Amino acid sequence: MVKVEFAMDEMTVDAPEGAKMVDVAKQNGSSVPFGCANGVCGTCITKIVSGNENLSAPGPRESQTLEMFGADDGTHRLLCQCTVHGDVTLDNP
Numbered sequence: 001m002v003k004v005e006f007a008m009d010e011m012t013v014d015a016p017e018g019a020k021m022v023d024v025a026k027q028n029g030s031s032v033p034f035g036c037a038n039g040v041c042g043t044c045i046t047k048i049v050s051g052n053e054n055l056s057a058p059g060p061r062e063s064q065t066l067e068m069f070g071a072d073d074g075t076h077r078l079l080c081q082c083t084v085h086g087d088v089t090l091d092n093p
């Protein structure tokens, strides 16, 4: 299990390694909003405070969407597009 801290919700939860972050967020009642769940709308852009290296690498679609929203600074991810492989701390974008 890995630890996922949702700083915006003052909540830390355990998640199975390899879990989809969209599932971790939704199943634990996080306030992260989701729209398309397909890496296009940008609704789920989230700041990665620490542990970015513990998330799966962004694919071309996610990279393109982050760039479109000006969030391609290496500290933001689309939670609908990544899986978690180690401890991570998230916050509002």
Ligand code: FES
Pocket (backbone or CB within 6 Å): 033, 034, 035, 036, 037, 038, 039, 040, 041, 042, 043, 044, 045, 065, 078, 079, 080, 081
């Ligand atoms: S919910 Fe649309 S990009 Fe993640």
